Amino acid sequence: MDVSINNLTKKFGNVTAVNNFSLEIKSGEFVAFLGPSGCGKTTTLLTVAGIYKPNSGSIVFGGKDVTFAQPKDRNIGMVFQSYALYPHMSVYENIVFSMKLKKASEEDKKKAAQEVADLLGIGHLLERKPGELSGGQQQRVALGRALVKKPQLLLFDEPLSNLDARLRISMRTEIKRIQKELGITCIYVTHDQIEAMTMADKVAVLKDGLLQTFQPPIELHTHPCTEFIGSFVGNPPMNLFNSKVVEKDGDIFTILPDKSMMKVNKIVDPKVYNKELRVGIRPEDIEIVDKGTADSSTGIVSLFEPLGRDNLVNVRCGNKTIQLLSSPKAGIEIGDTINFKAVDTQWQFFDLESGKSLLWHTK
Ligand SMILES: Nc1ncnc2c1ncn2[C@@H]1O[C@H](COP(=O)(O)OP(=O)(O)OP(=O)(O)O)[C@@H](O)[C@H]1O
Ligand SMILES: [Mg+2]
DSSP states (O other): EEEEEEEEEEEOOOOEEEEEEEEEEEETOEEEEEOTTTSHHHHHHHHHHHHHSSSSSEEEEEEEEOSSSGGGSSEEEEESSSSOOTTTTOOHHHHHHHHHHHHHOOHHOOOHHHHHHHHTTOOOGTTSSHHHHHHHHHHHHHHHHHHHTTOOOEESEEEEEESSSHHHHHHHHHHHHHHHHTTEEEEEEESSSSHHHHHOOOEEEEEEEEEEEOHHHHHHHHHHHHHHHHHHHSOOOOOEEEEOOOETEEEEEEOTTTTTTEEOOOOOOGTTSSSOOEEEEEEGGGGEEEOOOOOOOEEEEEEEEEESEEEEEEEEEEEEEEEEEEGGGGGTTTTOOEEEEEOOOOOOEEEETOOBOOOOGGG
């Protein structure tokens, strides 16, 4: 089922939680809402669910305007961070609760419960009470309860936050597998960028109730259309500093904090040459090079953090600290003077005022 969210605004008193938000979600698409705490993710989701009524705007499911329809009439399934299972009921009773309200026959309930329980691998737990289950199993029951209604839209609000790191990774894969298997359109709220990047077909980034962008995860990383997205997505975060882009002998360069110049292999609007702007480069796109390499910069290692496969190295360059990743085998020590160079295709440039990307491909 397609979902259109059109100019949605939701206010609480004088707080505008969702501000003129529009999005087109295609049938069967997995969309993540990503953004910092308080940016309006839950409010948008609950408005789509019909739990909140918007102040203005509309919501259309499969061509039908549902803006003011009751949640129960929207054919949606919801899964939240708190599993909200009924503790005195068995897993089976929890799963078929909505069917019971609709007075489904015992036979239909049994068949439907068995189907979702098998899909979720909890078929052997149907007689247990929620208190006798692990967190991951409880979350599967909550998912089963949502799926048993055969919803056309699944809404998730941080469903994995209460699980430990390892279980989160396996549930991530599980949810994605089930969603693809059933082909259900899905909106998944998270503030965890890894979750959004690994699960979603497209990511909607929100900030202060405003939609910042709606892009596939990989583009979000390589072609951020604003400085906020560049800095919010990616770990370790993008290096950002004020500088300029200059042209020399037909090539484009940017100036590093130590006044050295590095080549830029990107199409930048010529109108911004020689003007102060915000320069971004990701730590993984900077490499340590031999002394004397052309277009490289020099800095002194001030700190490093072992991340496992790589070391995150802080390099003091001019009056700024630049972060880069290096192999632990490189044997770098604090106080070392090193030369480094960025991959020339990975530079980002943003307008100082608006924060918008100045690269032509993102327009
Ligand atoms: N019921 C409410 N009454 C008043 N203000 C609210 C209400 N619900 C949310 N808000 C406000 O609306 C804004 C958006 O809140 P929302 O819960 O949608 O954020 P969120 O992105 O889901 O954050 P989090 O990641 O912390 O869950 C916040 O400023 C919040 O304080
Ligand atoms: Mg929330």
